[in-house]
Amino acid sequence: MKYSWLEVFKAGFSGQKQWPAAWPEVSPKAAYDVVIVGGGGHGLATAYYLARDFPGTRVAVLEKGWIGGGNTGRNTTIVRSNYLWDEATNLYEHSMKLWEGLSKDLNFNVMFSQRGVYNLGHTLQDMRDIERRVNANMLNGVDAEVVSVAELKERIPILETGKQVRYPVMGASCQPRAGVARHDAVAWGFARAAAKHGVDIIQNCEVQALDIEAGRMKGLQTSRGYFKAERVGCVTAGHSSILAAMAGIRLPVTSHPLQAFVSEPMKPVLHTVVMSNAVHGYVSQSDKGDLVIGAGLDPYSGYSQRGSPHVIDHCASAMIELFPIFSRVRLNRQWGGIVDVCPDACPIISPIPQVKGLYFNCGWGTGGFKATPGSGHVFAHTIGQDQPHPLAAPFHINRFVTGALIDEHGAAAVAH
Ligand SMILES: Cc1cc2nc3c(=O)[nH]c(=O)nc-3n(C[C@H](O)[C@H](O)[C@H](O)COP(=O)(O)OP(=O)(O)OC[C@H]3O[C@@H](n4cnc5c(N)ncnc54)[C@H](O)[C@@H]3O)c2cc1C
Known part of the structure; x- marks a missing residue:
């Protein structure tokens, strides 16, 4: 959709009343071929690729609030694909390639x-781990380099690289193709493109029960009535266990608050993304100029979208130690999301063996935003063909029975 300058001008002075809706408000149908529960980035991406790659499939997205109002609109937008193990790297790199063409697509x-x-890296062991991961990345065709401390200082002059701090910096890994994306634009972009392919996006519609008969999906009971659907994909991040309980299933995930905060806006001072697992924090600067800062999980399980002050306190101290120039910057806002974490820090993208027609995509923990397009793409194919996409196969829920776990704690950890 293109607008002339005159249309933009008129829309601006009409209180935006003439602005065309990005996707139409629809009256829900009584039955769909596939219902996606959860209107976050992953759910919307799944719906888009389903409708695009399986034409004729009637698809709806049911969202209990507004689209992108969950973790999608709360995350710190870091995108990268430098994971350790082949299975994870292949999935995240698939996503990276989709990111590279996403705005056009x-x-x-x-x-x-x-x-x-x-x-x-702050210790010898950190540097050994970094080298191991960079080597693994290069073997998988992912761009990665080890950067010396002198080179780091050249590239990021405001980074403290002196020896007087508690955790002196010894070097770093860098993925040059990694970066950030605008989170709500991702939700809106997928929603708009999905709606163009005929997907019904239904907001303020909470799924309250799953209708399962003789081990087969029949439909869903929602706050906006009953929908028939023989295939249902649950993409509800921090609420996955609640949806699974509706099917009488217990998922191997725990839900935790994860916080982030932003500073007041400033002139551009930081042109890249810097993270440290050892001091537990990471920072980037948004296009608006605010510093976007985050840390690790709040350790307790819960469904609050707030979190405890000590996590922020600790993270802010670490950031100031790394970037003393930030010491007088004021913080503007703090918030939390609810993330669901698997024991091996890898997602579940899987049909549910006990219920024909039920699929789950969850367990992305602190780092699923970067996977949004890839996750949606492989999940759409898993649902559309009723068998795991080859890139999704290692993330089948059965790995918790077979023991074929993919331990990405080292590459996932605090780092998003
Ligand atoms: C503070 C924070 C920082 C983060 N930073 C990063 C980062 O820098 N990089 C990165 O890669 N990842 C990051 N993440 C993780 C990332 O945000 C998530 O992994 C990702 O957004 C999950 O997307 P999603 O679409 O699955 O979930 P969500 O966007 O949470 O969508 C799930 C949707 O399901 C809906 N829902 C739940 N229950 C129901 C129901 N019963 N009926 C209908 N709808 C329902 C919710 O309302 C929600 O909108 C961060 C997360 C947080 C909280």
Whole structure:
């Protein structure tokens, strides 16, 4: 959709009343071929690829609030693909390649900015782990380099690289193609493109019960009535266990608050993304100029979207130690999301063996935003063909029975 300057001008002075809706408000149908529960980035991406790649499939997305109001609109937008194990790297790199063409594909600017992501090392062991991961990345065709401390200082002059701090920086890994994307643009872009392919996006519609008969999906009871659907994909991040309980299933995930905060806006001072597992924090600067900062999980399980102050306190201290120039910057806002974490820090993208027609995509923990297009793409194919996409196969829920876990704690950890 293109607007002339005159249309933009008129829309601005009409209180935006003439602005055309990005996707139409629809009257829900009584039956769909596939219902996606959860209107976050992953759910909307799944719906888009389903409708695009399986034409004629009647698809709806049911969202209990507003689209992108969950973790999608709350995350710190880091995108990278430098995981350790082949299975994870292949999945995240598939996503990275989709990111690289996403604005064009969706005809919507998702503001994907490949400004590089640095993971700092503070000990000899950190540096050995960094080298191991960089080697693994290079073997998988993923761009990665080890950066010396002198080179780091050249590239990021405001980073403290002196020896007087508690955790002196010894070097870093860098993925140059990694970066950030605008999170709500991602939700809107997928929603708009999905609606163009005929997907019904139904907001304020909470799924309250799953109708299962003789081990087969029949439909869903929602706050907006009953929908028939023989295939249902649950993409509800922090609420996955609640949806699973509706099917009488217990998922191997725990839900935790994860916080982030932003500073007041400033002139551009940081042109890349810097993270440190050892001091537990990461930072980037948004296009608006605010510093976007985050840390690790709040350790307790819960469904609050707030979190405890000590996590922020600890993270802010670490950031100031790494970037003393930030010491007088004021914080503007703090918030939390609810993330669901699997024991091996990898997602579940899987049909549910006990119920024909039920699929789950969850367990992305602190780091699923970066996977949004890839996750949607492989999940759409898993549902559309009723068998795992080859890139999704290692993330089948059966791995918790067979023991074929993919331990990505080292590459996932605090680092998103
Ligand atoms: C503070 C924070 C920082 C993060 N930073 C990063 C980062 O930098 N990089 C990165 O890769 N990842 C990051 N993440 C993780 C990332 O945000 C998530 O992994 C990802 O957004 C999950 O997307 P989703 O679409 O599955 O979930 P969500 O966007 O949470 O969507 C799930 C949707 O399901 C809906 N829902 C739940 N129950 C029901 C129901 N019963 N009926 C209907 N709808 C329902 C919810 O309302 C929600 O909108 C961060 C997360 C947080 C909280």
